[in-house]
Structure formats: C-alpha cells, structure tokens
Amino acid sequence: MPRRTLDSLVTQVASELMGVDATTMVAASERVLSWLIEHFDVDTSFLRHTDRDRRASILIAEWPPRPVVPDPDPLQVTYFDSSDSVFSALEHAIEPMVVRPGPQYDDYQQTIRQSTGVAAVSVAAVPLVSRGEPTGVLGFVKEGDREWSTRELNVLKAIAALFAQLQARVVAEERLRYIAMHDDLTGLVNxxxxxxxxxxxxxxxxxxxxxxxxxxxxxxxxxxxxxxxxxxxxxxxxxxxxxxxxxxxxxxxxxxxxxxxxxxxxxxxxxxxxxxxxxxxxxxxxxxxxxxxxxxxxxxxxxxxxxxxxxxxxxxxxxxxxxxxxxxxxxxxxxxxxxTDAMRAQFELQDDVELNLRSAVSDGSLVLHYQPEVDLRTGRVVALEALVRWQHPTRGLLPPGAFVGVAEATNLAGELGRWVIRTASEQFALWRRRGLASNVVIRINVSPVQLVSLDFVETMEGILRRYGIDGSSVCLEITEHVVVQDLARTQVTLRGLKRMGVQIAIDDFGTGYSSLSHLKALPVDAVKIDRGFVQRLGASADDLAIVKSIVGLAGSFGLGVVGEGVETTVAARTLVALGCYRAQGFLIARPMPAEEVEEHLASGRIALDLDLPGTSRSVLPGPS
Missing domain, CATH: 3.30.70.270 (Reverse transcriptase/Diguanylate cyclase domain)
Structure with missing residues (x-):
C-alpha cells in the first residue's frame, strides 16, 4: 500500500471496515493490520477481543501470519489473571499503553527474551473502547526500541475506535442471528x-x-x-x-x-x-x-x-x-x-388419499358394498351393513380403513358420511320398492364429526323423508369412543334420532371405552361385539369370558347383540350357545356390491353349514 498521511490512513481503514460483517471480519482485519505494519514500520501486529465472562483475551487477527501455529494455539485464548504484568494491565485499560526497553518493564522483557530470543521489544497497545469499557486491544510490536509520538497514538486510538465499532456491530448482528436461530425457552437451536x-x-x-x-x-x-x-x-x-x-x-x-x-x-x-x-x-x-x-x-x-x-x-x-x-x-x-420401506408405502398411500379424497366424494369413484347380518339359527338375512369403498384410479378398490381416518383428519368426514347415508338410503329405498328387504334393517356407520354436528338430526330426517324410509328400518352404528368423547352432545343427538324411530347400535363393543353408566344414559338398541373377541372364540378362554359377559350385559339391559367377525364354525356355534343369534362375518358372507346382495334378499336367507344342536339339517335353506 502506498505510504499515506496519518489522516488518510484513518480514512482508508474506515472505508475498509465499513461493510464488514462476522464472516469477513478476520480477512478485513488482517488487511488493515498489514497496512498498519507497513505504515508504522513495526514487525508484528494483532487484534484481540475481550471475553468478560471468562476474563480472557481472544486472538481475532494477526499480521504477518505465524509460519507454524501449534495446536492448541497458546496465543488463541490468554487469561488475564495468569498472564504477564503488561498483558494483565490491559484488562481494564482504556488509554494506550507503551512498553519500551528499560527497568520499568524488565520482567516483561525477560519473558520476551526467554520465549523468542529477542533482546528487547517496544510495544504499543491501544484499547478498543465501547461505551467507556475496554472490549479488546490493538497491538504493535517492534524489535528493539521505538518511540511512539502522541500524534501516532492518537491516530491509532481513532483506528482502534473503528475496530471497536466493528466489534460492537458484529456482536449485535451475532446476537440477532442467535435470537433468530435459537429457541428462547431452552436456548436450543430452532x-x-x-x-x-x-x-x-x-x-x-x-x-x-x-x-x-x-x-x-x-x-x-x-x-x-x-x-x-x-x-x-x-x-x-x-x-x-x-x-x-x-x-x-x-x-x-x-x-x-x-x-x-x-x-x-x-x-x-x-x-x-x-x-x-x-x-x-x-x-x-x-x-x-x-x-x-x-x-x-x-x-x-x-x-x-x-x-x-x-x-x-x-x-x-x-x-x-x-x-x-x-x-x-x-x-x-x-x-x-x-x-422402513413398508412405512414409506403406508404414508405414500396416506398422502395420495389426502390429495385425492375430496374429488372422490364428488366424482363417482366411491361405492358402497353391503355385508349381510343373519340369524345363525335360520340363515335369515336380518340386516345389511353399508360399507364404503373407494375405486381408486391407480390403487384399485380401497377399504374404508385406508381413507376414513384421513377423512376425519382433514375435515372430510362429514361430507363423506353424508354421501354414505344418502347413497345407502337411496339403494335401500330401491330394494324396498322392488319388494326386497321388507324385513331387513339397513345399518350405516356414523363418524364422530357427524354425531356432534348440530344439524345431523335434521339432515337425517330430510334424507329419510326424501327416500320414503321409516326410521325403524335404519340403524346407525357408533363406536364406543364416540360415546365418551362428548356424552352430553351425543345424548341430545341420539334422542333426536330416536324420536324418528331410528335404531342405534354401539359398534366394536368391549374395547374398553364404555361403561354401564353410558349404556343406561343413552337410548341404545343393540351392541355389536368387537370382532377381535369373536375371532378368537374356541382358542381363548379369556375372550370366551368377555363375550359371555357382553351377551349377559346386553340381555340385562334389554339390548340386541350382534357378533362381528365370524370366520369359523366354532365361533358361530359358540355365539349361538351363549345366546347371541345374530352375526356377520366372512363365514357368512363378505361385503358385496348391491347387485350381488339382491340374490340373497330375493330368498331372504344365506346357506350356512354350522351343525347346530337341535336343528334337523346342517345346511340351512339357500335361495329357492
């Protein structure tokens, strides 16, 4: 750098430091130190910041760079209470300090001789001061003796002030960055x-x-x-x-x-x-x-x-x-x-469902299948449960478990539920007009969102009136956890439905949510034993005891009882022996499209081979 006047030097340093931030501070400081070394004809220069919490001085920049820097670097962090007398004095100094060869600083000069081999040095240490407090030091070292004029020290004070301003700005920026990047409660990153x-x-x-x-x-x-x-x-x-x-x-x-x-x-x-x-x-x-x-x-x-x-x-x-x-x-x-990959497939399906379910409610890709419920003693069809399916454009026919949960999580449950009720009612009314299903009840599952909706009773009444269905031919199924979710609102809704004659059944009964008080408080007509208990009949004594107690409980309250998930003849025979005569499950019939259901409705029965005691034939009448 060409030699400049002292005033122009200050101006040059100010210009260099003006746009510096935390990321460029070290490089810019090194450039300035190199200029100062050349201008003041000294051997080395350094910039250090004070860490008050640790009572230490931190090396920020030095010039020229040391050819070999040990690891750890003993100069990187220097503690005031364990350093030499000159450096210790800088902890609280706010005015420049000049050290020259002589008896006043003989102990310091001796330390220099022992560590570097240099006989004596002259040092100018100019504090960085912010709001009257020392925040660092700008230092210059010259082998031998060097006299520092008042004019030179004043210029260095001005330059130190520029470094102090930069330091304060960087600290403020770092503080703002810290706040922006950290959680204020814990101090962890955000x-x-x-x-x-x-x-x-x-x-x-x-x-x-x-x-x-x-x-x-x-x-x-x-x-x-x-x-x-x-x-x-x-x-x-x-x-x-x-x-x-x-x-x-x-x-x-x-x-x-x-x-x-x-x-x-x-x-x-x-x-x-x-x-x-x-x-x-x-x-x-x-x-x-x-x-x-x-x-x-x-x-x-x-x-x-x-x-x-x-x-x-x-x-x-x-x-x-x-x-x-x-x-x-x-x-x-x-x-x-x-x-895992299995988890990936599951959540890809969930994302797909969430993106496309809304359109499925309106574009005709939803369909209803119906699962018959029979009297196990005769095979007579006593009810049909409407079960929604989604004919997905790429994934095929999806069961309700693949998308009903997503509907409830995305506020689509109400819209989906209304579609199911309307569609099932329309189909049921069609069967009735054709002389089918005259003694059959249509069962429809109701979501928690529907049950606590203020206009649900009115909506249900309008649908029944529109399709000319009497309320007693419809049974709405609610799950146990819905009952306890909002008991007061549930009571109001169910009583409104009962005034129309609509039947109410508690689905998946026995899974642990209900209590006797809930059964007494609600106008319920039947309970459906959870399939998990029914499927293990004949293999689990505990499940047998649970099913037996549910049948007894239903009887004591005058409720109907239905066994779900009947897949084995052992389970069917056990239910009959316990006094539970109505059931549905894969042993009896799988859910099927409306046109297939009509074959069973025409005869009114489903052929069963249960070999029940007291029956003259093991195969009950099928379609005539």
Missing part, C-alpha cells in the same frame, strides 16, 4: 438453524448416512394441566439441559416448539446404530425430573430416519422421521420406530 445444518450435512460429498431423530413427549399436556404451564416450561428446560449434557457436543439438538425436538447426531450411523442411539435417548428422557416440589417424568416417542448426502433432501428426511414418530405413537407411545 427449526431455521436445524434446516441450515441439515442442508450442509446432506450436501453431496459429505460422510453419511445422516441419522435424524424426531422426538415428541407423551402427555405433556397432562403435566401442564396438573402443575401449570410454568412447571411445564421448567420441565422442558431441564430436559433440554439433560440432552446437552448427555449427547456429543457436536450433535445438533433443536426444539421445534411445544414438546417436539429433533436431534441430528454428528457421526454417521446406519439404521441399527441409529435405532440403538434413539432408544438410549428415549430412556434418557424418561428419567424423572424435579419441578418445584414435584418429581415427574414423561415418556417420549422417537421416530428415526436416515438421509444419504447428495441423494436425500432435508424435507424428505424430516418427513420420514415424522412418519416414523407417528408410527411409534400409534403403537401406544413411549417407544422408538425406524422408518
């Missing part, structure tokens, strides 16, 4: 920082696979409800501290909000290792935490997914980890699930 980190980890050429753990605390709301949200926040903070203390410092730990966390281990892991580490973390989270005067714990569900650098995107990895988490939670929670 979603934005996580995404940046994962983008870098998944860049082509990096080591992999990259494991990602998606954590969700189980039932944190219960803790908040019982102890208050302050206690819940303290629990989250304690848990975050525990994770930091027990994981590799290089691991990325992010809080996405609420009770959701994501951990990205620094080391590459295969699926087996990732599963083991996730289990360790899950058990770590489960340890008890003291919150105020209470000692509490929460379980955690963990979903694990792997990403391959250069092949997998961040969104793909997080979505897979989230899917694995949902799988872990659906299995009861407090467990670990690793994303």
């Amino acid at each position: 979603r934005r920082a996580l995404l940046e980190h994962m983008e870098e980890r998944l860049r082509a050429g990096n080591a992999g696979p990259v494991a990602t753990f998606f954590l969700d605390l189980d039932r944190l709301k219960a803790l908040n409800d019982f102890l208050g949200h302050t206690a819940g926040d303290n629990f989250i903070r304690s848990l975050s501290t525990r994770l930091r203390e027990n994981l590799d410092p290089a691991d990325m730990i992010a809080r996405l909000g609420g009770d959701e966390f994501v951990i990205v281990p620094a080391k590459p892991m295969d699926a087996e290792s990732a599963g083991m580490e996730a289990t360790r973390i899950q058990q770590l989270i489960g340890r008890r935490v003291t919150v105020g005067e209470e000692t509490v714990s929460r379980g955690a569900s963990v979903g694990v997914a792997l990403g391959i650098p250069g092949e997998t995107t961040v969104s793909d990895v997080l979505r897979r980890a989230d899917h694995a988490l949902l799988s872990a939670k659906s299995s009861g929670g407090n467990g670990v699930a690793v994303f």
